[in-house]
Amino acid sequence: MSSNDIAITVQGVSKRFELYDKPSDRLKQFILPRLNRLTGKPPRDYFREFWALKDVSFDVRRGEAFAIVGRNGSGKSTLLQIITGTLSPTTGLVNTNGRVAALLELGSGFNPEFTGKENVFLNGALLGFSREEIEQKYDAIVGFADIGQHIDQPVKSYSSGMVVRLAIAVQTQVEPDILIVDEALAVGDALFQKRCYRQIEKLLNNGTTLLFVSHDQEIVRTLTQRAVFLNAGNAQKCGDTSDVLFAYREFLQQQEEAAFLDLQQRSQTILKAHSPQKSYGSREVEIQKVEVFDGRGSPQSVFYAGDEITLAVECVCNVDIDNLNVAFRIVSKEGIKVTTWGTLNEDMVRFESAPETAFWSRKFAKGDRFTVRFSGRCTLGANLYEVQAVVAREHDQYYGNQQVLHWVDDAGHFTVILKNKEYVFDGVCDLELRSELNVRVQHAEAQST
Known part of the structure; x- marks a missing residue:
């Protein structure tokens, strides 16, 4: 140059x-x-x-x-x-x-x-x-x-x-x-x-x-x-x-983790070395793998907009633990954060009516393995997407006091395409707002006619 x-x-x-x-x-x-x-x-x-x-x-x-x-x-x-x-x-x-x-x-x-x-x-x-x-x-x-x-x-x-x-x-x-x-x-x-x-x-x-x-x-x-x-x-x-941003986020996470441990008066923690798979966290619970499935339960990497999609996050517990939240983030190829969702989002609705059914309330023992599956209709626009996954311990029943146990970037990828003659829209996603026609006839004009 x-x-x-x-x-x-x-x-x-x-x-x-x-x-x-x-x-x-x-x-x-x-x-x-x-x-x-x-x-x-x-x-x-x-x-x-x-x-x-x-x-x-x-x-x-x-x-x-x-x-x-x-x-x-x-x-x-x-x-x-x-x-x-x-x-x-x-x-x-x-x-x-x-x-x-x-x-x-x-x-x-x-x-x-x-x-x-x-x-x-x-x-x-x-x-x-x-x-x-x-x-x-x-x-x-x-x-x-x-x-x-x-x-x-x-x-x-x-x-x-x-x-x-x-x-x-x-x-x-x-x-x-x-x-x-x-x-x-x-x-x-x-x-x-x-x-x-x-x-x-x-x-x-x-x-x-x-x-x-x-x-x-x-x-x-x-x-x-x-x-x-x-x-x-x-x-x-x-x-x-x-x-560079991943390295920065990993650094910030390490700083937050150190501060959290200090507040909890914990003298020891096991931090694993930086993973080439772009992951970080204390790993008291680890994400083993993240898979993307279609509506029939088969692994899939290409979807039409409107198809059923499932994100499966498999974890293993390295300690006895509770108050967990398993979540995902979907990022477009341009680096735009499209959406995030987690078990805590669903638990917040359950806490008042049926707190015992909340995922957050469940206690896990050391050695337990579990898989959380997120399923729904894919309404994302045509693009290539990255799945990021996280398992965290939430010390409150809302997003306010979080300890990241394991975060994984590039956990999965999938592509969304459009059926050009059946289901077409532009932009990040389809908000599924649909039209409704309401015709009001002017009676005076109708009678004179």
Whole structure:
């Protein structure tokens, strides 16, 4: 791949911050080491080192949508600031090819004393546009921001949502070569977020490179092709978005599991090594296999929309246990979570009328094997689907305090096709809303006729 195909290069980037216990230590660090060197004494540091980034490297191709994921404090925002040039790396190299527009901190680049209109021209100038060029784009910017007469009011009078609207409008309507977004869209309302994502997709189709940070894994999966997972400043994994998100989810699960065990004052747990089958959990109950059957009980991988389908989840208990929930998730090939369902969903209806019949109330002994079968009519749209399965211990009679015992990705796959002359619909699924004709005859017109 030639250098002209690369929009962003991050090579061996590390960033060190100096942490001081008290303000006087900062003054000592400024003065005393210099005096020590003059007098021939070994200098002493009055700070503690904190490495926000450690030897991070990756490339982003032109026109590519690339995500950075990780927990708060993992180094994502620091890395974005280095890429945009507002922060210098301690070691390493960053190179960007093209005009960069960044949405980092709320209201960054805005003068609160200026009106919205004045800030539009100010931001345009910072991005390298002339006043004439911004005037050509002004109506589109104001229309996208949709803040009405407030455009002529000082930005300091804006709500946080209005500031984000204006900032996003400027950065996206000027059609940058590289667009960097750091959680800015989380502040906007749902309707505005949808408009922003449509605009981002339009920019991507026009060749803009996107560097995207979000905690919303479904948006990351839908919007980006590749990603890097940061943890404590280290690049844990870099590659296809689906693989990176799995590694991230597995990491989060391990963190949650550790916290849960600590709360329960449990001193020991058996955690198996990462499985190549993409599974994780404490495995007090394990999923042995997941099978997909048709209406006759035969294994099947291709269904017509409208066919009967059964998902069978076979488990084995490694300890005496109760309060279980066996569930599945169906994900489309685009990574969209289509639906989830589990035994707890059905149990919540039973708890008041017949709690003894609930699956959650059943006690299992060590060595018990059981299979849960989910059956129904397949109303999914034509697509390829992945089945993910989970067995969890639910400490409440609703989804609120869950301990994942075993989660399996890629547990099964199936394809749905349509009978083009019998049963056709478009989209994710058929909601099975059907028409009914109700004709009302006008009596006066009928009599005159």
